[in-house]
Amino acid sequence: MQDSVTLTEDDEGKTVINSNGDKIGRVVNVEHGKAHVDPDPGLTDRIRSKLGWGEADEGDYVLDSSSIERVSDGEIHLSR
Structure with a gap:
């Protein structure tokens, strides 16, 4: 597990994978180092997040960086 994960706007559009290997969502926005998943x-949301046009809304979840195991080019893997 990484000691400290700092998320940036470059992480918008990445798929979030749980510890079982299941896709559980997509990062639509990163604000103050916190990912909104x-x-x-939908297709429109995926395109907007890849283009950096995502916005957090009430249906999103804030991803706590302490639960991130690793970040790759296209995915964020959770430790729990």
Whole structure:
């Protein structure tokens, strides 16, 4: 597990994978180092987040960086 994960706008659009290997959502926005994850993004949401046009909304979940195991080019893997 990484000691400290700092998320940036470059992480917008990445798929979030749980510890079982299941896709659980997509990062739609990163604000102040915290990722806002849409658990069921539609096609429009996925395109907007890849273009950096995502916005957090009430249906999103804030991803706590302490639960991140690793970040790759296209995915964020959770430790729990």
